[in-house]
Amino acid sequence: MYLSDLLNNKQLSQQNNPLIKGLKLDSRHVQAGDLFFALAGTKIHGEHYIADAIARGAVAILKEAPLSRLEILATETPCLSIPHLSQHLGEIVARFYKHPAKTMRVTGVTGTNGKTSVSHFIAQLLSQQQPAGLIGTLGYGCYGNLENIHYTTPDALRLQAIFAELRDKNVHDVVMEVSSHALVQGRVNTIPFKTAVFTNLSRDHLDYHQTMEEYAEAKRLLFQWEGLETAVINIDDPMGRNFLARLPSEVRCITYGLETDNIMNKPMISATILNRDLRGCTLEITTPTGQYQVAVPIFGQFNISNILATIGVLLSYNIAIENILPSLSTITPVAGRMEYFSNAHSPTVIVDYAHTPDALQKVLLTLRTHCKGQLYCVFGCGGNRDRGKRPLMGEIVQAIADQMIITDDNPRHEESNVIIKDILRGCNPNAPVQPTIIPNREQAIHYAIQQAIPNDIVLIAGKGHEDYQEIGSEYLPFSDRALVQEILSGQ
């Protein structure tokens, strides 16, 4: 595609109008014929890499800048300065791929916790009718066949390329996780969300957003989306109620929640738990068309909330509740989310991705109600992420668990002992439960499972599905799930 077509700008003179073969955000990936986007960046301006990009064969540069002007570099490679370029990236890249998402039915799921779970449940149910695309923390592709991306919401270039790939596979339905980083950075701009889900808001990512208000406003961008038809909102969450009150009048709202006592805020979709154990529960689900009983093989109170969000989305697409209910009884849990491991001689081991104070508290409180013996918790906190959540997580585990083992969880470029010290700041040295510190995660998991006896529950929190330990810039192979299976099979 020529630069003039890419920018929809017929004014470019012929010598400034190269043929663009590919698009790149990172100069290190540039190949001959590519266009390089020099974005402002959070750490450094991409303009510092323009020379590098040109040396690697870039034929055009688009640079984020406050002023719109045409720059001709000494190399004669055209370089256009575009104000707020990152916000226009989606539109430019969509043009390059011929608007792949335009005719698709796209569902966006946002919230601090539950995005992966809800989007998986939705894609699983939709895929019973026709192939459904999925984009999120566990990867992208058709449901059941995902490729890893290492992001929750990929950058605009990758995202449009994924949509193009899904279009080529004749996928019409796409469900995607929309992170707050993505909303602020414009990664999802031009994606035509039809239904958007809000699960909840609690502390996370304050390294990036600075304040909870800023974090909430980032999430709310999805509920002011141009063309959005339906918002599916959890009104158990105070921020959900806030979003509901500020929803544009043309957006239809489907509310859901488990707390049905508040007459002022009665959700349209709710559930009563009739019975439950560590493998699943029986629910009475109330919807605008009546009450229905269903057994779901899903565990954890918050997962029931995730099921209600899923029902909300399917109802927004006019799928009858009678067609939704049978699928719920065969719904499969998401890998590394409240995943259950046990054998006749072992304690029950649960691997879960709780990596925020709110998720950790909810998981521990749920497990507490099922635990006849001692409740163990092996956890850590990620490096180069929100430091403020570390003491909160320490405090929560000390208050609820009987045994706390603090370990590494992706230290990245931070020292393991600095992260652990931050967690310990939340722990009371006089409390009955005192932390055991075993930085090596493999040893920590061995220790907990060996100490525990059959009536105990061992929660291994924070890494869920991850199959690596991120130390420095390296991804070393490591999986909580594989290790637990290995330990239990040897017992």
Ligand SMILES: CC(=O)N[C@H]1[C@@H](OP(=O)(O)OP(=O)(O)OC[C@H]2O[C@@H](n3ccc(=O)[nH]c3=O)[C@H](O)[C@@H]2O)O[C@H](CO)[C@@H](O)[C@@H]1O[C@H](C)C(=O)N[C@@H](C)C(=O)N[C@H](CCC(=O)O)C(=O)O
């Ligand atoms: C904080 C954040 O979101 N950063 C993202 C951002 O990078 P940045 O603006 O910080 O980049 P920078 O280092 O300042 O560099 C500026 C520019 O120079 C370019 N560059 C840099 C070096 C070089 O040699 N050549 C070059 O061209 C970079 O590609 C970049 O475009 O833009 C980059 C390109 O799109 C992203 O890869 C990068 O994600 C980083 C790696 C990241 O860790 N992001 C995480 C926090 C994230 O996005 N997480 C969310 C939410 C997680 C969740 O809740 O589940 C997600 O959606 O995954």
Ligand SMILES: Nc1ncnc2c1ncn2[C@@H]1O[C@H](COP(=O)(O)OP(=O)(O)OP(=O)(O)O)[C@@H](O)[C@H]1O
């Ligand atoms: N509705 C919910 N409310 C609170 N906690 C939840 C909810 N659903 C899941 N969780 C907890 O959060 C963890 C992560 O769940 P999930 O992966 O679905 O969230 P996510 O929003 O996709 O997370 P991430 O931002 O890291 O991608 C789960 O392992 C569980 O502990």
Ligand SMILES: N[C@H](CCC[C@H](N)C(=O)O)C(=O)O
């Ligand atoms: N998407 C989240 C996942 C965190 C998972 C946890 N294992 C960690 O590394 O902190 C993030 O990047 O903040």
Ligand SMILES: [Mg+2]
């Ligand atoms: Mg996720």
